[in-house]
Amino acid sequence: MMQNLAWATGYNVVTLPLAAEVAYRWGILLSPAAGAVLMSVSTVMVAVNAGLLRIKR
Template structure:
């Protein structure tokens, strides 16, 4: 946690959350902190709500702004959290992981069809006397698309 708040306030919040903290941070300090994390090869997610957070929100990998925050913070962020509930951050992370998983599954379904159907249509089995028309190879495309759509609709988070 990097905050402009004083040491005592920052320490209390950080202890309750069980996280490290940086107190008395200016906008430049926050920006420099983000840059140092990025130079270490770390991906950086930041939550901010004020004008002082805007420069850092603009350079992090994923910037989250709280909807009750300043307009410049909202404009600088990638995602806007509709409530001021810290648990929304965890929900967002779970949603991104679930979405990434679904994208990979759907890529496998879509590509899997192509890896099988295209070689068959191109005559892979012709030496064995089995010739499949390209039109017939295209028939499984519709079920493949339906499976991908149903799988995408099945996106759930805990």
């Protein structure tokens, strides 16, 4: 659970400012489509991590 929390926190720390156009002045802009893809990847990573943790026990 802690690993998934760390993954989700890291994801939000990086992508939320990009989605809010904080880095736009440096030419970095996250489109809504890219945000949707990243959210899907995040969900898959959390699910895979949970499955791997179950296997290790």
